[in-house]
Amino acid sequence: MNPRISLAGVAKRFGARTVLRDVSLEVAAGESLVIIGGSGTGKSVMLKSILGLLRIDGGDILIDGASVRGLRGGALARHQARFGMLFQGGALFDSLPVWANVAFAVPGRSADRRAAAIDNLARVGLGAEVADLRPAELSGGMQKRVALARAIAVRPAILFFDEPTTGLDPIMADIINSLIRRLVSEDEITAITITHDMTSARKIADRVAMLYQGEIIWQGPVAAIDRSGNPFVDQFVAGRAEGPIAMAVRRA
Amino acid sequence: MTAIVEAVAHALIAIGAVVLGVFGSIGRLAGFAVVALRRMVTPPFYPLRLAEQMLVIGWFSLPVVGLTALFTGSALAQQIFIGGSRFNAASTVPAVTVIGIVRELGPVLGGLMVAGRVASAMAAEIGTMRVTEQIDALATLRTDPFRYLVAPRLLAAVLTLPLLVLVSNALGVMGGWLLATFRLGFNSSAYLATTVRYLKADDIVSSLVKAAVFGFIIALMGCFHGYYSQGGAAGVGRATTNAVVSAFILILLSNLVITVVVFGS
Ligand SMILES: Nc1ncnc2c1ncn2[C@@H]1O[C@H](COP(=O)(O)OP(=O)(O)OP(=O)(O)O)[C@@H](O)[C@H]1O
Ligand SMILES: [Mg+2]
Numbered sequence: 001m002n003p004r005i006s007l008a009g010v011a012k013r014f015g016a017r018t019v020l021r022d023v024s025l026e027v028a029a030g031e032s033l034v035i036i037g038g039s040g041t042g043k044s045v046m047l048k049s050i051l052g053l054l055r056i057d058g059g060d061i062l063i064d065g066a067s068v069r070g071l072r073g074g075a076l077a078r079h080q081a082r083f084g085m086l087f088q089g090g091a092l093f094d095s096l097p098v099w100a101n102v103a104f105a106v107p108g109r110s111a112d113r114r115a116a117a118i119d120n121l122a123r124v125g126l127g128a129e130v131a132d133l134r135p136a137e138l139s140g141g142m143q144k145r146v147a148l149a150r151a152i153a154v155r156p157a158i159l160f161f162d163e164p165t166t167g168l169d170p171i172m173a174d175i176i177n178s179l180i181r182r183l184v185s186e187d188e189i190t191a192i193t194i195t196h197d198m199t200s201a202r203k204i205a206d207r208v209a210m211l212y213q214g215e216i217i218w219q220g221p222v223a224a225i226d227r228s229g230n231p232f233v234d235q236f237v238a239g240r241a242e243g244p245i246a247m248a249v250r251r252a
Numbered sequence: 253m254t255a256i257v258e259a260v261a262h263a264l265i266a267i268g269a270v271v272l273g274v275f276g277s278i279g280r281l282a283g284f285a286v287v288a289l290r291r292m293v294t295p296p297f298y299p300l301r302l303a304e305q306m307l308v309i310g311w312f313s314l315p316v317v318g319l320t321a322l323f324t325g326s327a328l329a330q331q332i333f334i335g336g337s338r339f340n341a342a343s344t345v346p347a348v349t350v351i352g353i354v355r356e357l358g359p360v361l362g363g364l365m366v367a368g369r370v371a372s373a374m375a376a377e378i379g380t381m382r383v384t385e386q387i388d389a390l391a392t393l394r395t396d397p398f399r400y401l402v403a404p405r406l407l408a409a410v411l412t413l414p415l416l417v418l419v420s421n422a423l424g425v426m427g428g429w430l431l432a433t434f435r436l437g438f439n440s441s442a443y444l445a446t447t448v449r450y451l452k453a454d455d456i457v458s459s460l461v462k463a464a465v466f467g468f469i470i471a472l473m474g475c476f477h478g479y480y481s482q483g484g485a486a487g488v489g490r491a492t493t494n495a496v497v498s499a500f501i502l503i504l505l506s507n508l509v510i511t512v513v514v515f516g517s
Contacts (some may be wrong), residue, residue, distance in 0.1 A: 053388045077396060084391040090383040105393040179488070189450075 004029040004063035004158065005050065005188045011058030011214075012042070012049055019045050024057070026079045027207075032184040032191045036236060036247065037211035043087055047160045050192075051083055052076050052127070055115065060077075067072065084156035088163050090147040092135040099131035099200075102149045120149040125175050141167045146155065152183065159183065159234045161193040165200045177203040190227030196239055200226075212245070279345045284476050291396060292403040301404035309370050309405075310412030316369065317362045317381065321420040324357050325349065333436050346443045353424035354455045355515070360507050362420040363466030366413065367499040374405055374474025375495035377459025379481035379488035394502035402428075402479070413467030414460045421459060443480065444455075458515040466503050470504070473499040500514055 003026040003140045012020040019042040027033045035043050050061055052068050061068040063079065071079050092101050102120050103113035118128045124145040135143055144167055151159060161180060166175035177200050183189045184206075193204050201208060202222060209219035210233050218230045225237055233241030329349045336342040378401055381387050390397045426445060432438040473495045481491035 049389075051392060053391060076373055077391070078393075080391050081394045085389070087385045089385055091389040093386055093389070094384075094478065095379075113349070153395070180447060 001030075002062070003027060004031075004064060005192070006062040006065075007050070007059065007063070010046070010049060010056050010058035011059060012045055012054065012056050018214060020049070021057075023211070023214070025209055025215055025216050025219070027190060027192060029190055030179070030184065030188045032193065032204055032206045033100075034208045035192060035211055036196070036198075036201060036208060038236070041211050042163055042214060043131050044129045047085070047162060047192065047194065051085060051112045051160070052079055060065065073251055082157050083091060084151040084154065084159045086144075086148050086151040086159075086161045086165075090135070090143045092147055097132050097134060098138070098146050098238075099203075101135065101146060102153055103228055104150060115125035116153060117149070119145070120153045123152070124149045125172060128144065141169070141172065144168065145172075145176070148179075155187065157189065159189050159191045161195075163194055165195065165197050165213055171201060173197065174203075180204050198239075210231070262287075263304055267293070269396055272515055274381035279391075280470075280480075281476055284479070285472055288406055288472070288475070292407055293400040296399060298404055301400065305404045306412050308373075309408050309471075311364065312417055313366050313416055316359065317365050317416055317420050317424045320361050320365050320475065321353070321358055321393050321424035322427040324361055324426035325353055326423075326427075326431040327358055327427075328435070329351055329359065337384070342436075345438065346428070346446040346506045349428035349432075349453060350425050350447045350451050353428070354421045354451065354459045355509070356507075358421040358424050359417045359459050359462035359466060360503065362417045363413065363463065363470065363503045363507075364500060366409075366416065367470045367503060368423045368496060370409070371470045371474035371499040372417035372492045373496045375478040375481070375492045376488055378402075378475055378478025379491040382479060382481050383484055383488060397479075402471075402475045405475055405513035406468065409467035409471035410464050411467075413463040413470070417459055421456075454515065461514070462507060462510055465506050469502045469506065473502065 005021050005025075005027040010020055010023040011018070016164055023046060035046070037043050045054060048175065049056050050063075053070055056069065068079060072105040085227070089221075092098075093104070096104070098121070099114050102117035102186045106113045106116045108116075114131070121128070121131065124243065126142065126145055126149070130138065130142065130146070135146065138146065142162070148161070148164060151161070157179075164176050164180065168176060168231075180191060180193060181204055184191050184204075189218050191204075193201075195204070202225070205222040207219060208222050208225050211215050212216075212232055218228055218233045220228060225233065228237075231244045235245050284367055289494070328343050331350075332348045333346050336344050336348075349454070378387070387397045387401070390400060429438075429440070429443055431445055433440045477491040477495040477498070478488075481487045483490075
């Protein structure tokens with residue numbers, strides 16, 4: 001059986017800057033993969049490449065064995081309709097009220113869509129009282145949760161979460177982690193989550209992959225993350241400033 | 253010798269890069285316009301978005317376009333009176349005013365005012381949506397940004413600009429008539445009768461064609477520059493400026509072409 005998502009030798013450049021050099025990765029159907037890696041290593045770029053929002057310069061991306069490269073027009077739209085994406089910055093439509101954001105892709109009559117929106121808001125711990133507010137009237141963490149509710153509202157087969165718990169308090173972060181875990185375990189959704197939060201990674205992941213300098217330098221089951229035998233992973237997981245991942249920061 | 257050859261080569265490369273850049277932009281703009289037009293005529297349609305844009309472009313532009321026409325019509329009548337008096341042709345004021353307004357100043361000034369109001373707003377709104385990833389989000393929410401954002405704006409502008417220009421023409425003529433009767437001593441009903449007698453269907457057709465073309469240019473420039481904006485707030489600012497400047501230039505250029513080539517004989 002084909003893996004649901006498969007990346008083979010994916011390369012992506014912006015001008016002269018190579019962001020992804022040679023990314024190869026597979027995600028099985030119903031699996032939850034967590035991507036870790038330093039800031040600016042191209043994690044978000046990788047997700048956008050899979051979605052077809054960015055065009056890759058080398059390699060190939062397959063969804064259920066079908067290539068994403070060169071898709072345009074209606075074919076690209078059908079490809080993108082299979083995904084739900086929580087963008088790192090939320091990307092809420094600031095001209096629409098919260099409920100219309102959440103129900104944006106939900107078909108049907110206005111009243112049913114509103115009910116669906118309130119239902120999904122409840123899943124991310126938000127009450128019906130925020131439904132008529134504008135995104136700008138919410139706190140950063142609330143915006144993130146509204147964006148999460150919007151991403152899951154149509155129950156897509158594949159979900160991408162770009163830093164779902166950034167900016168949330170530890171309790172709310174745990175609620176979101178459980179929600180993502182439940183979506184994968186019960187609804188058999190395939191998920192890729194980017195996170196810097198190791199607590200979150202341990203809770204969400206079946207498997208973890210680490211992106212460093214444009215390549216996946218380690219991947220394995222979440223249980224193996226503390227004995228990966230990879231000094232880069234060890235340094236990242238432990239959050240140490242000293243180690244093989246050199247930070248170009250001037251010491252005071 | 254080699255230094256000169258090298259300098260020339262560098263100059264040629266630089267010129268070549270500019271030419272390629274210009275053609276590249278024209279090609280991208282043409283591609284954008286073709287995609288937008290094709291998606292405009294195929295479903296799904298967003299009638300609510302269209303109505304919203306017609307309101308924004310048409311209704312809310314009425315005051316500024318109306319005042320522009322009124323003032324310009326009056327000033328035009330005064331100028332024609334002064335010029336006409338120099339060779340005993342002051343009686344041409346009503347005829348020349350109506351032709352000047354309907355064929356030229358109504359559509360052109362109306363188009364420029366709407367460009368200032370609307371092309372900038374479109375570029376700013378769509379540009380902000382681009383840099384905050386809202387356009388990417390649309391695509392993942394089963395919505396085509398061209399159909400949802402671009403098509404309603406293009407259609408609304410092409411539909412409402414002619415209506416706006418009709419009003420603008422009427423107010424321009426009214427401005428001339430007010431000035432002529434209250435200041436220049438023209439007989440009110442004779443002025444209006446002359447106006448109607450010298451106005452031809454061709455003048456009105458030319459006016460409406462120009463308006464529709466200007467509407468297309470305004471929305472296209474606003475959407476195009478917004479859609480391809482990048483680099484945060486500064487990038488959106490640049491997109492807004494470029495949208496207005498390019499809309500102005502293209503309106504004046506296409507006005508010249510339509511005036512001379514299409515309605516010049
Ligand atoms: N549209 C773009 N144009 C040019 N460069 C880009 C663009 N998008 C991303 N980049 C570059 O690609 C690199 C990777 O960006 P990306 O957003 O994927 O990082 P990330 O791994 O998600 O980091 P973070 O954890 O901070 O979100 C960055 O250095 C960024 O400058
Ligand atoms: Mg990122």
